[in-house]
Amino acid sequence: MNIFVGSYTRPSPNVPGAKAKGILRLRIDAEHRQWQIIGNPIPLADPTYLAWLPKRRLLLSVADGRDKPQRLVALKISANYSDPIEVGNAPTHGQASCHIALLPEHKGAAVASYLNACLDTYRIQDDGSLAHTACYPYSGSSIHQRQQEPHAHQACVSPDGRHLYVCDLGADCIWKHPIDAQGLAVAPASEKIVVPTGEGPRHMLFDAAAKRAYSIAELTGRLLVFDWLPQRDSTLQFAGAVDGLPSDYKGIPSGAAIVLHPSGKTLLASQRQHNSIAFFVLPQNGSTVLPKQVCNLPCGGLEPRDCMVDRTGRWLLVANQNSDTVTVFELNPTTGLPLTENYFSIDTPTPVCLVEETFDPTQHKF
Secondary structure, rough: EEEEEEOOOOOOOOOEEEEEEEEEEEEHHHHEEEEOOOOOOOOOOOOOOEEEEEOOOOEEEEEEEEOOOOOEEEOOOOOOOOOOEEEEEOOOEEEEEEEEEOOOOOOOEEEEEEEOEEEEEEEEEOOEEEEEEEEEEEEOOOOOOOOOOOOEEEEEEOOOOEEEEEEEEEOEEEEEEEEOOOOEEEOOOEEEEOOOOOOOOEEEOOOOOEEEEEEEEOOOOOEEEEEEHHHHHHHHEEEEEEEEOOOOOOOOOEEEEEEOOOOEEEEEEEEEOOOOOEEEEEOOOOOOOOOOEEEEEEOOOOOOEEEEEEEOOOOOEEEEEEOOOEEEEEOOOOOOEEEEEEEEEEOOOOEEEEEEEOOOOOOOOO
């Protein structure tokens, strides 16, 4: 498998040890525990979140910020891994832009920004260039010391492609935006879906059956469960929460990434301060019970900022920001649960985002 790795390249108070040179491209043979770096790092400043468009071989990345304007960059990646070509570049209107969501059929993109909390939307042109189409600022606060202002953290498209949901860690809510029938335009938020106070929703996703949405709460480490109700204008109805940390854990909760296993049976969430991946078994066959948290797998490093499961469902990769490693674990591809706590480690400076380079099946044979 080939993996793009986003990273921090510049030290900051939150990431004092940042030392990456840009976006890394890794080729990993997990079966034989072998790996290699493909080409040179793609030299962007703080490319902390990525999105991949396989049919067009476009890689989107946030970049820059701090003393420079924050921006969204589109890179054309050749099949032979020659130097990528920057084909698109457009500003964001927030700072600490931290997530990229692809709109239906990959006709557009949406970027959530943590500081100066807002959602920026873009049209992706045929040549890969980016046209900024809208910016929607947010407002609000909540009870935690980190919730004195809004902090948009992630955007997620509904299973039917008609709405975009934005997790706001600072305002303890999820904003719902309509998407037009062409999948090109995102309208202003039509609903503020409130979550229990002090949770801080960070990332969310929908289950394989398109019945429920799940969000990992950064400030509690809990898994927030919602029923998705398309018959009620696609609102989310809070159904409950499941602990994602051991009952005897006394440290600071810090939920981060959330991933659905390809089997649809298991959900994984990284717990940054606990240095683990929480595994939740999801209800099947229309059951309305809450998921069951079954284990916390030690991540093999420090500060697991992101995690991903490859398309076969067999391999879990974890980006350990503060130990400069990507760790690789074997999963049961049928259940999505770990086979063992054993792993192998790949030296990778300040990794914070992992994206698999999948291929357009109409152009490639496996």
